[in-house]
Amino acid sequence: MKNDHIDRMLAREDSIVPSSGFSASVMEAVRREAETPPPIPFPWTRALPGLVSCVGALATLLVIAFSRPGRGTDLPDGLVRAVQAANNAGAGWIVLALVVSLVSVIVGTRGFSRVGLGKRGRVYL
């Protein structure tokens, strides 16, 4: 089979005509999109305390891991004391809660993005 045979066959493609309601359906989706308020920007100022808590929690874990009894640590005394105080106040539970929240958000986001296109009533899974 030569290239021009393949060219002839593949170029000889019949066109399909979009269904009569197609452009109306697109415009309906576009109008819905236009009426949707713009996405809310990420609230960095509100998230900052949470982010600082995360960093603090991570530091707590590191200090706990590196300052077991009978083992020296190179971390500054002030930091060690602050972290130990946080640990006594239940920082471990806060770390656990933050990790669980993070995992929930990641799993939820991924699950949502796996649903296929179905804007016109059909869903492809």
Next chain:
Amino acid sequence: MAADDDRADVEKVLAGEVAAFESIVRRWQSPLVNLAYRFCRDRGRAEDMAQEAFLRAYRALGIWRRDAAFSTWLFALATNLYRTELRRIPVGAVPLNDINAAVEPREHLEDADRDRFVRRAVLALPAKYREALTLYYFHDMDVQEAARSLDLPEGTLKARLSRGREMLREKLALLKEVL
């Protein structure tokens, strides 16, 4: 002229006149649905994909650079979406090795049968060759336009076309006598 009409409609939409987008949809609905159909061979899914392409175009109108034709930008955007969709949820294609077995042995195949057979074989090609062939024939064998839609250098597209045709030839050897 379509290019001028596109530009004028885009300006209106960007100025807040959402209804002007309908002219763009009417002008390009047939090419976009047909391109989607060539990717998935399913009319319903093709319309869903084309609708999503228009919606994404609407959202991204502001980033269309006027140095490229609107149609080139629209086709590139749609092609990118269709490729992603088809990779995420592939078409239930017959494996390439099973294509020959699917043909009934007959003295002469009708043109329509041959065409259908070849298209099934194209669908069964690996994605990069299938996409190259689909875009090349959709753009009436215009290498430059197909390369732009796929965001590939022309040389790469030509190499993929050549390899894709070669694979088709190997797999369609059964048709050799009847062509």
